[in-house]
Amino acid sequence: MAIASPLPAPFETRSTCPYCGVGCGVIIEHDGRRISGVRGDPDHPANFGRLCTKGGTLHLSARPENRALTPQLRASKHLPRENVDWETALDTCAATFARVIREHGPDAVGFYISGQLLTEDYYVFNKLAKGLIGTNNVDTNSRLCMSSAVAGYKQTLGADAPPACYEDLELADVLLIAGSNMAYAHPVLYRRLEEARAKRADVKVIVVDPRKTDTAREADLHLQILPGTDIALFNAMLNTLMWESLTDARYIAEHTNGFDAVKEAVRDMTPAAAARICGVPEADIRQAALWFGRAKGALSLYCQGLNQSSHGTHNNAALINLHLATGQIGKPGAGPFSLTGQPNAMGGREVGGLANLLSAHRDMGNPEHRAEVARLWGVNEVPATPGKTAVEMFEAVGRGEIKALWIACTNPAQSMPDLNAVRAALDNAEMVVVQEAFANTDTIAYADVLLPASTWGEKHGTVTNSERRITRVNPAVPPPGQARHDWDICVEFARRLGKALGREELARQLFSHDSPEAIWNEHRESTRGRDLDITGLSYAMLAERGPQQWPLPEGESVGRQRLYADGRFPTADGRARFVVTPHADVHEPVSTAYPLALTTGRLRDHWHGMSRTGQVPRLFSHVEEPLLSMDAADLARRRLAPGDLAEISSRRGKFIVRVEASDSVRPGQAFMPMHWGSQFMRGAGVNALTTPAFDPYSKQPELKAAAIEVKPVQLPHRVVAMRLHADAAQAARLTEALKPLMQRFDYATVTLAGRDDTLVSLRGYAAQTVPDAVLDEIDRLLELTEPARVMRYVDARRRVEKTARIDDGVMTSVCLSGETAAADWLKSMMLEGASLEAVRPWILAPVSSPPQGSLARGRVVCNCLNVSENEIRADAAAGLDFAACQAKRKCGTSCGSCVPEVKRIIGLATSASSEAARILPQAA
Numbered sequence: 001m002a003i004a005s006p007l008p009a010p011f012e013t014r015s016t017c018p019y020c021g022v023g024c025g026v027i028i029e030h031d032g033r034r035i036s037g038v039r040g041d042p043d044h045p046a047n048f049g050r051l052c053t054k055g056g057t058l059h060l061s062a063r064p065e066n067r068a069l070t071p072q073l074r075a076s077k078h079l080p081r082e083n084v085d086w087e088t089a090l091d092t093c094a095a096t097f098a099r100v101i102r103e104h105g106p107d108a109v110g111f112y113i114s115g116q117l118l119t120e121d122y123y124v125f126n127k128l129a130k131g132l133i134g135t136n137n138v139d140t141n142s143r144l145c146m147s148s149a150v151a152g153y154k155q156t157l158g159a160d161a162p163p164a165c166y167e168d169l170e171l172a173d174v175l176l177i178a179g180s181n182m183a184y185a186h187p188v189l190y191r192r193l194e195e196a197r198a199k200r201a202d203v204k205v206i207v208v209d210p211r212k213t214d215t216a217r218e219a220d221l222h223l224q225i226l227p228g229t230d231i232a233l234f235n236a237m238l239n240t241l242m243w244e245s246l247t248d249a250r251y252i253a254e255h256t257n258g259f260d261a262v263k264e265a266v267r268d269m270t271p272a273a274a275a276r277i278c279g280v281p282e283a284d285i286r287q288a289a290l291w292f293g294r295a296k297g298a299l300s301l302y303c304q305g306l307n308q309s310s311h312g313t314h315n316n317a318a319l320i321n322l323h324l325a326t327g328q329i330g331k332p333g334a335g336p337f338s339l340t341g342q343p344n345a346m347g348g349r350e351v352g353g354l355a356n357l358l359s360a361h362r363d364m365g366n367p368e369h370r371a372e373v374a375r376l377w378g379v380n381e382v383p384a385t386p387g388k389t390a391v392e393m394f395e396a397v398g399r400g401e402i403k404a405l406w407i408a409c410t411n412p413a414q415s416m417p418d419l420n421a422v423r424a425a426l427d428n429a430e431m432v433v434v435q436e437a438f439a440n441t442d443t444i445a446y447a448d449v450l451l452p453a454s455t456w457g458e459k460h461g462t463v464t465n466s467e468r469r470i471t472r473v474n475p476a477v478p479p480p481g482q483a484r485h486d487w488d489i490c491v492e493f494a495r496r497l498g499k500a501l502g503r504e505e506l507a508r509q510l511f512s513h514d515s516p517e518a519i520w521n522e523h524r525e526s527t528r529g530r531d532l533d534i535t536g537l538s539y540a541m542l543a544e545r546g547p548q549q550w551p552l553p554e555g556e557s558v559g560r561q562r563l564y565a566d567g568r569f570p571t572a573d574g575r576a577r578f579v580v581t582p583h584a585d586v587h588e589p590v591s592t593a594y595p596l597a598l599t600t601g602r603l604r605d606h607w608h609g610m611s612r613t614g615q616v617p618r619l620f621s622h623v624e625e626p627l628l629s630m631d632a633a634d635l636a637r638r639r640l641a642p643g644d645l646a647e648i649s650s651r652r653g654k655f656i657v658r659v660e661a662s663d664s665v666r667p668g669q670a671f672m673p674m675h676w677g678s679q680f681m682r683g684a685g686v687n688a689l690t691t692p693a694f695d696p697y698s699k700q701p702e703l704k705a706a707a708i709e710v711k712p713v714q715l716p717h718r719v720v721a722m723r724l725h726a727d728a729a730q731a732a733r734l735t736e737a738l739k740p741l742m743q744r745f746d747y748a749t750v751t752l753a754g755r756d757d758t759l760v761s762l763r764g765y766a767a768q769t770v771p772d773a774v775l776d777e778i779d780r781l782l783e784l785t786e787p788a789r790v791m792r793y794v795d796a797r798r799r800v801e802k803t804a805r806i807d808d809g810v811m812t813s814v815c816l817s818g819e820t821a822a823a824d825w826l827k828s829m830m831l832e833g834a835s836l837e838a839v840r841p842w843i844l845a846p847v848s849s850p851p852q853g854s855l856a857r858g859r860v861v862c863n864c865l866n867v868s869e870n871e872i873r874a875d876a877a878a879g880l881d882f883a884a885c886q887a888k889r890k891c892g893t894s895c896g897s898c899v900p901e902v903k904r905i906i907g908l909a910t911s912a913s914s915e916a917a918r919i920l921p922q923a924a
Helices: 055-061 085-102 119-133 145-155 187-199 230-243 249-255 260-265 271-278 282-294 312-326 345-350 369-378 392-401 419-428 441-445 485-498 504-510 516-526 539-545 633-636 728-744 772-781 823-831 835-841 869-877 882-890 899-923
Strands: 011-016 025-030 037-042 109-113 138-140 174-178 204-208 219-225 298-302 335-338 403-409 433-435 451-454 460-464 469-473 594-603 627-630 645-648 654-661 669-673 708-714 717-723 746-755 758-766 790-795 800-807 810-817 859-861
Touching: 011 469, 025 055, 037 055, 085 109, 085 403, 085 433, 085 451, 085 485, 109 119, 109 345, 109 392, 119 138, 119 345, 119 369, 119 485, 119 516, 119 728, 138 392, 145 312, 145 335, 174 282, 204 282, 219 282, 230 260, 230 271, 230 282, 230 312, 249 312, 260 312, 260 669, 271 282, 282 312, 298 312, 312 335, 345 460, 369 516, 369 627, 392 419, 419 441, 433 441, 469 539, 485 504, 627 633, 633 654, 654 746, 708 882, 717 728, 717 823, 728 746, 728 758, 728 772, 758 823, 772 810, 790 835, 800 835, 810 823, 810 835, 823 835, 859 869, 859 899, 869 882, 869 899
Parallel strands: 109 138, 109 403, 174 204, 174 298, 204 219, 298 335, 403 433, 433 451, 594 669, 627 654
Antiparallel strands: 011 025, 025 037, 460 469, 594 708, 627 669, 645 654, 645 708, 717 758, 717 810, 746 758, 790 800, 800 810
């Protein structure tokens, strides 16, 4: 008898995570065709094997169900796209772009690209626009997240170069975290901070944030300022440092310029004055300044809370002023450290992939820099006319100035501010080309041409993380279908466009690259002698020695860990510059009509527009639907209770969403995550409300602050439909089929749940009776039309209907119409595989509420180990502390992202028990 050969061990390929700018190394497990697993790379210096919940589930998103697989083209606007071959798609793009350029000039086209592209992809797009076409209209979604950090570094230190490194998290005595919920947005770095605090009890953490986030709750001092008042706070801290003689006079004199002007500017911004502006105690401002000024090493960490502002550049500069005034830069445990939001926003800046930049941190406005790049590329000139930045670009599309727009690897129909205007602009364009890996983003609907691209696990090139560390990205599997690499698509289009424009020879010369390495070598040469010189690096070195930090010039063997240790800066005189930063209010203050201050931010387990994380059911377990968080008193004042539906409106848009009471926001404020868009809710998402106002220096929009109103709505006609699938492909098809039905309701969501199996849910609420045709379509999609497998209860008088499908004694589909009170209980029952006998009495009974005493499992707090909030509360009620709960449940022992919340839940439960114990004897 033949003995079956054992299955081959999976192959392993080293790469990086495609989410935030931490740049974690990952090891991809695969069989050469399909990705089967992922784990952290223990040898990568960014994460040493750690991964967050998002990174740890990457393999679950590496499926073909939601991928763009074939080029598509439509004959005219609003007709369905049809599959075509690559030649037809690229020839059509080239012909249209060439016609627009001939008829209207090169500035009538634009390219909007992404911090998720690899450095090599970025480089060829930049070269295409500025070298071949002759327009600077190439910008990136990094404009929405990092451009104020770039401008702040350049105004003060002279170059876009974060001077600190990750090791400084472990060496600092004081860490000032401003506008960043690190515990959610950069969880792997936050783990390093937690470990540092555990080892050194004297480390102080100050958090500046309008919300009481998990990061803020664990801080030694939380400065819960009013939105947009960061500059007043930092200026008051500088005022205190001067009064307390905590500035470094020698450092200021030898290494900086402009201090006298700043000193005069902050003279009247005392802690008392700032307290009135910021809404925080004067003593807390003084305490923050004293800790910062007396520290041996003071490290500041900041992200979108500072950047996404109409004065974001000055937010950054005011913080950097504190470092320059105290000499807290260029030494271990010190420096202003911008935490990058995207995996390769840094690499895009390195190659000049923004409208105001050129290769190797050269400035578009500098004639010498333009001439240098022209010589490097072998062109007569690089255009001098400023290009359109992100907001300006879409405004120009809306006006008809930009007629053809190429969008690569980003989702502006969800991520841009003032989304109604952006979507109208996309409708107005003569041609919108979308180069995208996923087939279900909000922007796909506006694509006249869809070009399928490769993505994580399939790409080959480099990325640069927040600490200037370059890592090789290696492919584990080939792209599915006809998807092609981003650089390859760009190069092939450039060659065809050159031919269509009569510049065939120039295009051949500019785009002779046949591999990512060839592109990277050209980029490397452009850095020679620049602040980010990497002429000593090569693909071979990165493969042999692992990730390397820049600068690493020719002749050196290791990159520089920290910058400016010698006090020399890349400015004309070698000195850093203090910048006068006057306090300014947010662009859109609250008013009588819009009395609430809205801020936006991130969830722990989702990333950006959810094109990838939205495919992973378990990542919905922590927060399963879009919610607006408000103070309980503000809800009550509007006659709203937690869980109610409300209409949220600003001067630009409105939608309906469920509200929750939260102590994380102050009275008069509200918060909603950025992730939810039209793929998961009825409406465009929170950016339908945000303002397109932007910072005058960085052109970064004010996505963090808008004035809104919240009003209750009554939607009595309700439907909840759920289907459990063991097959991921079937679940994906059902999800996409249900999404159009959201438009038939006034409020609707389509979300996922589950771990091994996928539960797809549609919730739809309406002011008017839901048409029978909609209910019939839901029944069809959920396979509730086979009498032999279906149980149904109908109360025609009350218009209540309950329908369930039973397969092998287990409920696999359910639709509730009219009353939906039992939906959460049923969801838990389905996910737990409850038998028919457990639910039959309820399905066939007239009652709509769940059975007496039944309880849904509740929110999953630890996604890695599937531990729910109710389980943690039960442990706390039984007297278990954090350590005992962790020992029992293992929560927080994998990625650790849930640790702050587990501690908080146990702390609240313990406090409640103590209070009850104190009150009971008194009552007796």
